[in-house]
Amino acid sequence: MNDKVDLVIFGGTGDLSTRKLLPALFQLHRHQLADKVHRIIATGRGEMDTATFRKEALQNLKKFLPAQDWDEDVWRVFSASLYYANLDADAASDYAQLAGFLDHDSAPIRLFYLATLPSLYGTICRQLHHGGVSNERSRVVLEKPLGHDLDSCREINEQVAGVFAEEATFRIDHYLGKETVQNLLAIRFGNPLFQPMWNNTFVDNVQITVAEEIGVEGRGSYYAQTGALRDMVQNHLLQVLTIVAMEPPASLTPTNIRDEKMKVLRSLEHITVDDVKERTVRGRYAAGAIRGEAVPGFLDEGEYKDADSTETFVALKVGIANWRWAGVPFYLRTGKRMARRFSEVVIEFRAPAISLFANDASELTNKLVIRLQPEETITLHTFNKKPGLGRGRRLKPVELQLTDDSDNTGHSHDAYERLLLDAVHGDQTLFMRRDEVEAAWLWTDSIIEAWKEAGTPIKAYNAGTMGPGAATALTALDGRSWYE
Numbered sequence: 001m002n003d004k005v006d007l008v009i010f011g012g013t014g015d016l017s018t019r020k021l022l023p024a025l026f027q028l029h030r031h032q033l034a035d036k037v038h039r040i041i042a043t044g045r046g047e048m049d050t051a052t053f054r055k056e057a058l059q060n061l062k063k064f065l066p067a068q069d070w071d072e073d074v075w076r077v078f079s080a081s082l083y084y085a086n087l088d089a090d091a092a093s094d095y096a097q098l099a100g101f102l103d104h105d106s107a108p109i110r111l112f113y114l115a116t117l118p119s120l121y122g123t124i125c126r127q128l129h130h131g132g133v134s135n136e137r138s139r140v141v142l143e144k145p146l147g148h149d150l151d152s153c154r155e156i157n158e159q160v161a162g163v164f165a166e167e168a169t170f171r172i173d174h175y176l177g178k179e180t181v182q183n184l185l186a187i188r189f190g191n192p193l194f195q196p197m198w199n200n201t202f203v204d205n206v207q208i209t210v211a212e213e214i215g216v217e218g219r220g221s222y223y224a225q226t227g228a229l230r231d232m233v234q235n236h237l238l239q240v241l242t243i244v245a246m247e248p249p250a251s252l253t254p255t256n257i258r259d260e261k262m263k264v265l266r267s268l269e270h271i272t273v274d275d276v277k278e279r280t281v282r283g284r285y286a287a288g289a290i291r292g293e294a295v296p297g298f299l300d301e302g303e304y305k306d307a308d309s310t311e312t313f314v315a316l317k318v319g320i321a322n323w324r325w326a327g328v329p330f331y332l333r334t335g336k337r338m339a340r341r342f343s344e345v346v347i348e349f350r351a352p353a354i355s356l357f358a359n360d361a362s363e364l365t366n367k368l369v370i371r372l373q374p375e376e377t378i379t380l381h382t383f384n385k386k387p388g389l390g391r392g393r394r395l396k397p398v399e400l401q402l403t404d405d406s407d408n409t410g411h412s413h414d415a416y417e418r419l420l421l422d423a424v425h426g427d428q429t430l431f432m433r434r435d436e437v438e439a440a441w442l443w444t445d446s447i448i449e450a451w452k453e454a455g456t457p458i459k460a461y462n463a464g465t466m467g468p469g470a471a472t473a474l475t476a477l478d479g480r481s482w483y484e
């Protein structure tokens with residue numbers, strides 16, 4: 001049976017497709033990893049023929065690919081696989097036209113990538129089915145956000161499930177495709193050294209930060225309805241948290257890994273009106289400066305509906321009620337227009353019971369710092385005697401780099417390259433299962449409820465800072481501090 005893939009992108013001229021998907025597909029071609037991709041059919045509402053679409057794709061690729069990655073020969077082969085189909089998600093006749101672009105003779109697998117408004121996912125799946133465009137070998141990839149709360153997420157999942165089996169449904173969270181998130185599995189389960197220490201006996205706290213310099217970038221009206229908790233925590237931060245906190249799976253199969261992640265999500269302590277004040281901070285950027293350039297505040301950037309109830313920053317103190325993690329706070333924070341762009345996970349180990357050195361015991365905490373971006377590094381912070389004849393009464397910090405760049409080809413694969421490749425090969429390991437996304441919404445909804453009930457204020461922070469002062473207080477009240 002033909003195991004090549006015809007990839008159909010709904011929202012094929014949209015932002016995600018232009019900035020991420022097409023560049024990722026080009027890169028896969030460049031690295032000779034796309035031999036299974038037969039055709040790429042972008043669909044969109046705009047009237048356009050394939051030749052015009054190819055011209056636009058050429059311009060966009062040159063804009064969004066690093067200049068050194070551009071390759072005319074690759075483009076020639078890649079562009080020959082690109083097609084455009086004009087499609088209105090509601091119009092049954094357009095699906096018949098779409099079917100015309102698909103290869104019926106060699107019958108490759110049909111992979112539908114939905115990067116439109118999620119409210120259209122149900123309609124698109126239904127139409128694909130009724131129009132005979134999808135078949136039992138088809139797969140569907142769903143971009144986030146999957147709804148804006150548990151109910152809307154369930155509704156979308158239900159509609160999609162009416163057409164595609166769970167084994168054929170790939171829910172994307174691009175953070176799971178990042179190299180260092182992968183490496184977390186390797187660190188945790190490939191190194192017996194860390195295994196006995198990965199629990200509440202040895203770990204004092206865990207911090208997960210995703211800080212962005214960018215603002216809402218023309219997505220203000222979407223963002224005003226969404227906010228940082230729904231846009232980032234419900235998915236990216238929680239997914240990273242599950243990989244940090246999960247039990248060792250029986251094996252690295254999609255089911256086993258996702259079963260373990262699911263147990264973590266079920267063990268998250270719900271934040272309620274009683275503890276929302278101590279456990280959460282909401283912020284919104286006011287005017288400030290990023291890298292010396294003045295930038296406006298969120299509310300001054302546009303007239304967005306409901307913007308005054310939107311947070312662009314959130315910090316949380318999360319508890320996991322299981323034997324491994326009870327009592328260990330997981331501090332999460334994410335925000336737009338922060339001082340620097342970086343994403344990292346910090347595992348801070350407990351301080352020694354007493355110090356034998358001039359350093360205070362509280363200074364001697366080992367940390368494992370796993371940086372996801374902009375660089376991909378893993379660093380173990382340890383302490384060492386200062387070299388020389390001194391007795392070594394005062395120890396100095398020494399960083400052990402666990403980053404392997406020995407086979408660094410100069411190209412660090414974007415998360416979308418990996419995830420597209422996995423979807424093409426039918427590997428669900430790095431995609432979210434239905435119960436995972438729903439459990440993440442259930443937990444997130446409880447925070448939104450608690451915010452409403454408690455009337456939790458949104459604190460201002462100047463663009464270009466690390467968020468409102470209350471975020472510093474969140475860790476300081478526990479006698480800890482954010483790792484900077």
Ligand code: BG6
Nearest residue numbers: 144174210212214231232343373
């Ligand atoms: C998206 C969010 O899912 O992730 C954006 O909707 C955010 O608001 C983006 O900017 C961050 O992704 P990355 O890979 O740049 O950290």
